[in-house]
Amino acid sequence: MELKGKKILVVGLGKSGLAAALFLRRRGAQVTVSDVRSAEALAKEIPALLEEGIAVEAGGHGLLTFRRQDLIVVSPGVPLDTPEIVQVKSFGLPVIGEVELAARYLKGKVLAITGSNGKTTTTSLCGEILARGGLPVGVGGNIGLPVIALVDDSRDDGWSVLEISSFQLETTEQFRPDIAVILNVTPDHLNRHHTFENYLAAKEKIFARQRPTDALVLNWDDPVTRDSAKRAASGVFWFSRKSVVERGAYVSNGEIVFKPDAGGAAEGIIGIAKISLKGEHNVENVLAAVCASRLAGVSPEAIRSAIESFHAVEHRLEFVLTLNGVDFYNDSKATNVDATAKAISSFAGGVHLIMGGKDKDSDYTQLTALLQERVKAVYTIGSAAKKIEGQLRGAVPIRSAEVLSEAVNLASEAAKPGEVVLLAPACSSFDQFADYEERGRVFKEIVMARRGLPEWQSA
Numbered sequence: 026m027e028l029k030g031k032k033i034l035v036v037g038l039g040k041s042g043l044a045a046a047l048f049l050r051r052r053g054a055q056v057t058v059s060d061v062r063s064a065e066a067l068a069k070e071i072p073a074l075l076e077e078g079i080a081v082e083a084g085g086h087g088l089l090t091f092r093r094q095d096l097i098v099v100s101p102g103v104p105l106d107t108p109e110i111v112q113v114k115s116f117g118l119p120v121i122g123e124v125e126l127a128a129r130y131l132k133g134k135v136l137a138i139t140g141s142n143g144k145t146t147t148t149s150l151c152g153e154i155l156a157r158g159g160l161p162v163g164v165g166g167n168i169g170l171p172v173i174a175l176v177d178d179s180r181d182d183g184w185s186v187l188e189i190s191s192f193q194l195e196t197t198e199q200f201r202p203d204i205a206v207i208l209n210v211t212p213d214h215l216n217r218h219h220t221f222e223n224y225l226a227a228k229e230k231i232f233a234r235q236r237p238t239d240a241l242v243l244n245w246d247d248p249v250t251r252d253s254a255k256r257a258a259s260g261v262f263w264f265s266r267k268s269v270v271e272r273g274a275y276v277s278n279g280e281i282v283f284k285p286d287a288g289g290a291a292e293g294i295i296g297i298a299k300i301s302l303k304g305e306h307n308v309e310n311v312l313a314a315v316c317a318s319r320l321a322g323v324s325p326e327a328i329r330s331a332i333e334s335f336h337a338v339e340h341r342l343e344f345v346l347t348l349n350g351v352d353f354y355n356d357s358k359a360t361n362v363d364a365t366a367k368a369i370s371s372f373a374g375g376v377h378l379i380m381g382g383k384d385k386d387s388d389y390t391q392l393t394a395l396l397q398e399r400v401k402a403v404y405t406i407g408s409a410a411k412k413i414e415g416q417l418r419g420a421v422p423i424r425s426a427e428v429l430s431e432a433v434n435l436a437s438e439a440a441k442p443g444e445v446v447l448l449a450p451a452c453s454s455f456d457q458f459a460d461y462e463e464r465g466r467v468f469k470e471i472v473m474a475r476r477g478l479p480e481w482q483s484a
């Protein structure tokens with residue numbers, strides 16, 4: 026795609042929007058960026074953009090700004106039903122996302138991972154495995170670096186391992202991973218996609234342009250992803266924690282094994298007991314990573330070595346510390362009901378659960394049985410608190426904390442030795458925090474600060 030001299034508008038100045046704007050400008054495009062946030066809110070970004078010769082429109086979108094472009098690049102946080110985007114699309118102006126832009130310039134092969142939950146852990150693990158196997162690899166997407174930031178260092182003999190969200194997939198056109206992985210699909214982001222069918226359709230765009238020579242890795246245990254195989258033109262491989270699959274990765278006698286085809290012999294990879302990650306959902310993440318990395322050509326020995334040394338990613342069921350016999354876990358990335366259910370299921374019981382944030386049109390009643398089985402009390406925060414309290418009333422004791430610091434204090438005082446204080450909000454963070462990462466960091470800071478309280482001693 027020729028960029029020199031083209032008029033290109035980047036909508037949304039998040040991490041990926043900023044990276045896309047700089048990429049385009051440095052390749053000779055006439056770049057404008059547009060963001061609904063005020064100039065004051067963008068004070069850190071604007072000087073660098075202006076220095077590069079990029080025009081900035083802050084405080085809202087102007088329709089004329091949109092119409093005067095050859096191409097529009099939309100950041101994942103910007104809904105496609107934004108009126109200006111809807112209108113320019115009706116005029117036939119091309120609208121793509123940062124992932125689609127990057128895909129047209131990336132060298133080498135692509136391993137792309139999506140799913141409602143587990144994306145970051147699986148992506149990070151796949152990156153570690155491929156690197157351990159001696160392959161040149163860059164890791165990015167919805168984790169760490171934007172995909173566009175991987176372009177300059179990408180190599181014809183290398184791999185780009187990408188975490189891809191439904192928001193990013195919405196704006197893809199030619200994006201075609203050599204290996205695509207869908208970990209699971211459960212209701213999420215319905216405030217953005219409006220229906221589960223729309224959300225699933227966005228997820229399935231990860232394999233929409235794959236060819237028979239490409240590979241698609243799906244979760245046999247998830248009926249939604251199992252059904253997705255019917256719409257795939259690529260070669261389908263499976264992973265399963267519960268069943269033996271014809272080709273792919275599964276558990277046999279306490280060991281993860283991989284079978285390359287229906288007639289082939291299964292090869293042992295690693296014993297379940299040697300996986301340091303907590304929870305059955307993380308066994309599924311490891312199974313997916315094993316299947317994808319074997320398809321990428323990594324040896325069983327390198328896969329085993331990488332898994333044995335891999336530890337939980339920050340904000341994903343991350344152990345913080347033990348105080349007075351109580352374990353504190355940060356799962357701030359649990360931004361939907363299914364992720365929170367998986368987090369709770371990782372513990373036998375005695376859980377003091379901190380929930381809340383910005384609601385995503387979620388149904389919290391799905392947690393009722395699990396709460397009654399394993400949770401001692403729920404502590405609510407944020408704008409979703411009243412909805413959570415209403416839907417879960419009577420399941421377990423619920424205490425309204427409003428803010429995270431108060432929730433931690435209440436849970437800490439109520440928890441007994443051997444019990445767990447767990448942040449697994451089932452909501453996005455945008456009502457009180459910049460993102461789930463800030464929420465997780467604040468939680469850890471609050472917990473760490475309790476070391477100084479005289480009634481608490483580090484165990």
